[in-house]
Amino acid sequence: MKKFKTAIILFAIFEIIAVSLWLATGNLFFLLNFTYIGLCIGVGAALQAAGKKYAREFVQFGVGAYMLVFLGLICRENMQIEGFWYYLFSGVVGAGVLHYAIAKIFGPLLFGRGWCGYCCWTAMILDLLPYKQPQGPRKKIGFIRYIVFALSLVLVLLLFHFGKATQHTMFVLFLVGNLVYYVVGIILAVAFKDNRAFCKYICPITVFLKPMSYYSRLRIRCDEEKCIQCGKCLDVCPMDVEVNNDSRQRKNATECILCQKCKKECPVNALK
Ligand code: SF4
Ligand code: SF4
Ligand code: SF4
16 A cells, blocks of 8 residues: 555545535535546556556546646636636636646645646647657757746736637637647647757746746655666656756756656666
């Protein structure tokens, strides 16, 4: 049972959230939604603990496809950053705002960028491309994320200003926004030979994710006494994290998506 401890804890956390929100709001959706997500994450963590190869992909598709297809396309909830601004400024603390609070703003204090490694529907597709390890040095264009972040905010403020901030507009924005993310993400992945180029340079959500995940309780630790500096972990990391350094200040520390690839490669079990 010990090796499934993380899976049980993760499921329990989501179940507590599910029941608390259900009781607080009387809305059954919260119970079903967070129970489903917790189940996907719990089962995925158990599969990972059991050494199953596609455990992470199981969670990515289980949660990512649910959010994109069911919440986004069927329920017409805009879960992109524009949707977050829209619901926030409308004073509607519904699924969209809660999703950001839990997965992308406060949750990362506990589970870092687990969202990026296991749940994001954009990365769910980008990870299928062939460039699983970056094949070149990191580019110095990460500032683009701040521009995209600011533009998303200005766009929603303008919609409110001109009286166009409606549910319908937000649904259209959700469709267009996702299409743009996929097209730009695929072009960048091919151009830079790096599946995660979009995450590294463009994604506006990292403006929340990066600073919060710096303090994450869950992180890949390195026993530097054990490490033999073979560099295998650095070669497989999709996010260029200097993972063989245990410090929180290690290079690209806030980029870690907890995918566990480095741990699988380490020949001396120095990564925990
Ligand atoms: S950085 Fe953005 S696009 Fe990439 S996985 Fe995270 S939320 Fe998704
Ligand atoms: S390979 Fe390791 S350091 Fe790199 S993103 Fe995955 S878990 Fe983090
Ligand atoms: S794979 Fe293990 S031993 Fe090799 S550099 Fe990374 S942490 Fe050190």
